[in-house]
Amino acid sequence: MDKKKQIIISIVLIIALFAGLWITERLVGTNSMLIVVLKKAVIYALLVASINLLQGFSGLFSLGEAGFMLLGAYTYAIFTIPEAVKGNVYQYYNGGLIHVNLPVWLALILGGLVAAFFAFLIGFVVLKLKSDYLAIATLGFAEILRAVFQWDALGGITNGSNILRSFPGFKSVLYPFVVVGLCMTAMMLLINSSYGRAYKAIRDDEIAAEAMGINLFKTKLQAFVISSFFAGIGGGLLAMYQLTVKASTFTSGLSDELLLIAVIGGIGSMTGSVIASFLYVAANEWWLRFLDQPAFIGTFQVPLLRSGFRKVVFSVIIMVIVLFYQQGLMGTREFSIVGIYEKLTGLKKKKKVKASGGGTEK
Amino acid sequence: MSESALRLDNITMQFGGVTAVDSFSMNVDKGEIVALIGPNGAGKTTAFNCITGVYTPTNGAVYLFDKKIVANHPKGKALKTYGGTSRDFEKDIIVQSPDKITKLGIARTFQNIRLFKNETVFDNVLVAKHMRAHQNVVTAMLRLNFREEERMRRETADLLHMQDLYQYKDEIADSLPYGLQRRLEIARALATDPKVLLLDEPAAGMNPNETAELSEFIRKIKDEYNLSILLIEHHMDFVNQIADRIYVLDFGKKIAEGTPDEINDNPAVIEAYLGVDDNA
Ligand SMILES: Nc1ncnc2c1ncn2[C@@H]1O[C@H](COP(=O)(O)OP(=O)(O)O)[C@@H](O)[C@H]1O
Ligand SMILES: [Mg+2]
Numbered sequence: 001m002d003k004k005k006q007i008i009i010s011i012v013l014i015i016a017l018f019a020g021l022w023i024t025e026r027l028v029g030t031n032s033m034l035i036v037v038l039k040k041a042v043i044y045a046l047l048v049a050s051i052n053l054l055q056g057f058s059g060l061f062s063l064g065e066a067g068f069m070l071l072g073a074y075t076y077a078i079f080t081i082p083e084a085v086k087g088n089v090y091q092y093y094n095g096g097l098i099h100v101n102l103p104v105w106l107a108l109i110l111g112g113l114v115a116a117f118f119a120f121l122i123g124f125v126v127l128k129l130k131s132d133y134l135a136i137a138t139l140g141f142a143e144i145l146r147a148v149f150q151w152d153a154l155g156g157i158t159n160g161s162n163i164l165r166s167f168p169g170f171k172s173v174l175y176p177f178v179v180v181g182l183c184m185t186a187m188m189l190l191i192n193s194s195y196g197r198a199y200k201a202i203r204d205d206e207i208a209a210e211a212m213g214i215n216l217f218k219t220k221l222q223a224f225v226i227s228s229f230f231a232g233i234g235g236g237l238l239a240m241y242q243l244t245v246k247a248s249t250f251t252s253g254l255s256d257e258l259l260l261i262a263v264i265g266g267i268g269s270m271t272g273s274v275i276a277s278f279l280y281v282a283a284n285e286w287w288l289r290f291l292d293q294p295a296f297i298g299t300f301q302v303p304l305l306r307s308g309f310r311k312v313v314f315s316v317i318i319m320v321i322v323l324f325y326q327q328g329l330m331g332t333r334e335f336s337i338v339g340i341y342e343k344l345t346g347l348k349k350k351k352k353v354k355a356s357g358g359g360t361e362k
Numbered sequence: 363m364s365e366s367a368l369r370l371d372n373i374t375m376q377f378g379g380v381t382a383v384d385s386f387s388m389n390v391d392k393g394e395i396v397a398l399i400g401p402n403g404a405g406k407t408t409a410f411n412c413i414t415g416v417y418t419p420t421n422g423a424v425y426l427f428d429k430k431i432v433a434n435h436p437k438g439k440a441l442k443t444y445g446g447t448s449r450d451f452e453k454d455i456i457v458q459s460p461d462k463i464t465k466l467g468i469a470r471t472f473q474n475i476r477l478f479k480n481e482t483v484f485d486n487v488l489v490a491k492h493m494r495a496h497q498n499v500v501t502a503m504l505r506l507n508f509r510e511e512e513r514m515r516r517e518t519a520d521l522l523h524m525q526d527l528y529q530y531k532d533e534i535a536d537s538l539p540y541g542l543q544r545r546l547e548i549a550r551a552l553a554t555d556p557k558v559l560l561l562d563e564p565a566a567g568m569n570p571n572e573t574a575e576l577s578e579f580i581r582k583i584k585d586e587y588n589l590s591i592l593l594i595e596h597h598m599d600f601v602n603q604i605a606d607r608i609y610v611l612d613f614g615k616k617i618a619e620g621t622p623d624e625i626n627d628n629p630a631v632i633e634a635y636l637g638v639d640d641n642a
Contacts, residue, residue, distance in 0.1 A: 186503055189503045189504070190499070190502070190503050193502035193505075194491075194492050194495055194497060194507070194510075194511065194514065195492075195499050195502050195503075197485060197488060197492060198489065198492050200481065201478055201481075204478040204479065204480065205477075205478060205479075207416070207460075207472075208472070208476040208478065209489075210416075210459065210460035210461050210464070211414065211469070211472075212461075212464065212489050212490045212492070212550070213461045213464040213465050213490065213492070213493030213494070213554055214489070214492060214493060215461045215462075217459075
């Protein structure tokens, strides 16, 4: 199949996806479970993909995703809370210190840049050492950040241990899909570029990569900064989704959860990350909810169904997946509609070639 | 007068109490094929690692076309525990990472093949083109570097054609037979546009037929790419076939140097090495 046809198919599919989302939102309502789950899942997809970019494609292990998300979320919130309500939000801090208001998209990008900047500082110090130190440093960074952002002395900016709120959220489910779509496209383009090949070389064999003229420090730093940029954007989107931001929620548990989804999807598969994120969020927030509610058949109470049971079932499912799909759902393969289309139409094509007796170029 | 391509000046490499390479000097002239031989553990691979920046030598210097590219001398504790025979200390300190050395024009292969196992033959070679490409991460992401990308791919394809590897371009490196993996590793090294090529036991695990083919192959690429070659080898047959000159290391020290004929008749070499057994 030629490039043009591929591009046309991709564009048609993307338009169909967005049209479908738009119609669905109209039909079921913005606050329906389906739409809420889709919003959260697509944000998780970006966060998990940013972890995968680092771990799956550069072989670097970070445990601080939550820290970079925190930076993105706070940056977004601080710069988008309308002046009119600042006094209300920062009621203990005289209406706050920052009186700059940015458009939503700019605040999101700024959040990414702040996260990237801190990643640069950490990476600059740590990436000269053995790669293992990155995990420790990022974990420590995220924990310290969480404490610092609740510190009273910074209250004029962070609102101390109080929540930030009243900033704009999503008007439509399309917004997070568009932002995440752009970010994912950028990541895929990066992975399939000369730089992506350099990342993979480092992941596969550092000594050989160096012998090929690839500077380990610079290249690792670059991958880490870019990954953190997207983590920052994801954090900003999460703030938009939740409508509140609170430092104490950006725990290492959150980083672990995202890492787990990356593993389920397949370390080294971007589409795996996306698929796993949607399944994970949908199962956790929606499909398995009924397990937490006591249910009655007539007067008979169904055993086991009570608050907390969902977590048990969910953990078992994840254990089974990790045990039976050790490479994750996708391994390192990528799912592609075009590929499936080719498979489905492959038979027809072969026949055609024979009939015309021509040698079509592969 | 001939021109020196690669010169080692009084290189000593010490690991704690072990002096793996001891005050070793050698020279490869432009266009020469020089062999470095010696029993297992003699320090040959360590010498390669000192040249390529994997290790920083404890003392001594490396010159590439008479330009000093690596230099060091022991200080403090390293000076007190210095175990090298020669106490002629190098003045400068020049430390470079392996990627810088590759950029300067020294490429290498590894004793235990180090391909990017799960990538295709094509991508294994293509990676080597990254370091000299004019692009940045933004132009690459937006595909504004398409001319560079095209050039890299064309050069990779050309190289694979020249090395008779093009037919395997879509194979995963790990799935190739051993001999082809060795050749792919050499092709990948050539893709970095080297002036000097270092080969660490390229004939290891090959039968006499394959060895003969390999020596022809190495001569061919030397001429095609205008290379100077330093190779480590165990097989004396192979070394005698291919080398213009030979250096012999034993316990880190140079015990002989000369043409293949001179080396084969040298009593010290026979005692240390040749006499023992051919497959050491
Ligand atoms: N990184 C290292 N740390 C400690 N000892 C080393 C290291 N690298 C090599 N050596 C020692 O240096 C000596 C020479 O090894 P090597 O250069 O690999 O020999 P060969 O001539 O077989 O290639 C050996 O005794 C080896 O144990
Ligand atoms: Mg060796």
